[in-house]
Amino acid sequence: MRLASFKYGSTSSWGLVAETHALDVGTVLANRFADLRAMIAGRGYDDVAAAAPSARHIPLAEIAWRPPVPNPDKIICVGLNYEDHRRETGRPEAKHPAIFVRFSNSQIGHLTPITRPHVSENLDYEGELAVVIGEAGRYIPADRAMRHVAGYACYNDATVRDWQFHTHQFTPGKNFPGTGAFGPVLVTPDELGDLDELRLTTKVNGVIKQDARLGEMIFPIAELISYCSSFTQLEPGDVILTGTPGGVGAKRQPPSYLMPGDVVEIEISKVGVLTNPIVAEAEA
Template identity: 65%
Template sequence: MQFVSYTRLGLPGFGARVDGGIVDLTGRIRPGITSLRQAIAADLLGEAAPLVVGRPAEFTEADVALLPVVPDPGKILCVGLNYETHRAETKRPDAKHPTIFTRFADTQIAHRQPILKPRVSDHLDYEAELAVVIGRGGRYIPEDRALEHVAGYACYNDATIRDWQRHTFQFTPGKNFPSTGPFGPQLVTPDEVGDYRTLKIVGRLNGQVMQEATLADLIFPIETLISYCSSFTPLRPGDVILTGTPGGVGDRREPPVFMKSGDVFEVEIPGVGLLVNPIAVEP
């Protein structure tokens, strides 16, 4: 199934995609469950089917304002240098362990909302990624059980302010400017995705392919990332792990290609979604 978060008539909620639109699930799976994160935490996504299958759409996407898939994750754990093409273009050495950094939840935006280029930099770069949303929490999760802890997958653009990323050896400033974390448009459950390794990921700037890979190309696969992250922090339902971006980022091109006002960037993962965001300038 495919789930979306949104506001409608001024109130936040969530629902499931069906042919022609959306079926609202806010407060319907169980009283008091009014957000996708709450439904994930209560392990209720599997109970949505009787409320959705065979039912007509109650409204269209035009009737709502989409939110990031999980607007309020407790943690967003990002993985750097996780495709060989990207590691090679950065000239970083091979690593024995994943490179992990964090993104703040209040930097996230939804499908079709503008990514904001900040006043203090012209080095706004794109990073097409697959996001993994945790369903069952845990600590010290073994790799051979890790996929049992996945609620679903979504597209993400881990947009980066490159010069601020390089102010020190820590990535945090360049990864946390407001309105630089597009997440969406929907969460797709693992049963619908199948083997994630077969997924293709493409990043397009103004219609031109800039990044392209398959998820089989990950240096550290999703099972390893979940196990590793759960070893240093307890994972909770609704937490998000960004699995890394392929080579082809704008910063490493000759000459560099940075996003500017009026541009449009797309992250497409067939079977998961198409995430589209225009670029605007911070007011």
Template identity: 65%
Template sequence: MQFLSYTRLGIPGFGVRVENGIVDLTGKIRPGVTNLRQAIHDNCLEEAADFAAGRYAEFTEADVTLLPVIPDPGKILCVGLNYETHRAETKRPDAKYPTIFTRFADTQVAHRQPLLKPRVSDSLDFEAELAVVIGRGGRYIAQSAAMDHVAGYACYNDATVRDWQRHTFQFTPGKNFPSTGAFGPQLVTPDEVGDYMKLRILGRLNGEVMQEATLADLIFPIATLISYCSQFTPLQPGDVILTGTPGGVGDRREPPLYMKAGDIFEVEIPGVGRLTNPIVVEP
């Protein structure tokens, strides 16, 4: 199934894709379940699928304004240097453990919404990634059971303000400018995706492929990331783990290639979706 978060007539809600449109699920599965994070928390995605089965679309995507897949995750845990091609281009040493940093929920934008190049930098870079949404929380999750904790997958552009990323050894400032984390268009459930390692990921700038890899190329696979993160923080339903970006980022090109006003960046993962965002300058 493919789930969407959106506003319609100014009211936030969520729904599921069906043929030719969307079936609205806001408050219709259980009382009080009015957003996708709540539906995941209450373990009612299967009920949502049953509710939508055989129903006609109530409206189309053109009738709604999409929101980030999970607009208000409790945690966004980002993984750095998780493809060998990216680790090599950064000239970073091999690591025994994943590199983890955080992104704030209020930095996110949805499919087709603009990414903002901040006024204080000309170094806004692209990072095509697969996002994993946690479905069942836990602490000290075993790798053997970790994939049972996945609610679904989505595309993400973990855009980075490179000069601010390098002000110190901490990544946080460069990863948390407003409207720099694009998340969408939809959450795709694991049964529809199948073996995620067979997925390809592409990042395109103005139609030209900048990044390309398969998810089998991850240095630390998803089960390892879930297990590792759950050891230092309890994972909750609706939390998001960004699995890292392949090589080819603009910062490591000669000369560097950063996103500017008028550009369009796409993250495509066949079987998961295509996330498209224009770039504008911060007012």
């Protein structure tokens, strides 16, 4: 399934996404599931399939994309999880994942502008695979972790670099409003096959800046889920961002930061393409 949250007219809903249209399954199932997160928690996939034939078709050109899960309980971010990115930052090898958090109110959807705040000119891209949790769990063994996955999406963990490095804590640079682009769709695991062979690329104005196989992660998805579930209870709809490959703008010579008018595309094979223009805060 390819699932999304969206608006059209005055209606906020969610549903299935086809090549040219979205199916408003959320309205059909409104008495059962308030939103996509509730459907995931209730494991209502059979209900979605049953409701699809009677759902209204909306042309994709008429919808405003929201983050697939607009209201996750937690967004857990993993840093330095590709070897080429670790090397370009000069950070030492680590025994455990580097973890920080992003707030849900910093998120935006596909085609929504990413906002460069007026307090900085150091806005950077970070293409990532987002993992959405489908089943709650604590102390999840790595060999069972993939059973807890609802699906996958593209994410641009856009970062305000100077604010990220004000101290050793990354939080300020990762939580400016309008910087966490998520979507367009959440793709269920049965659609994707071997994740390791999928390719993640980031383009700025059509030029490739990042390019890696998902199998190049230092800490694989199952290990990340197991590790995160040890220090917190994972809940349906939670998002784990699995890290960005090398090639970020901050580590280029000279540094290459995003400017108003730029367009960033995050593509993961079989998952989709997440596209967001850049605007200055005064224009947002």
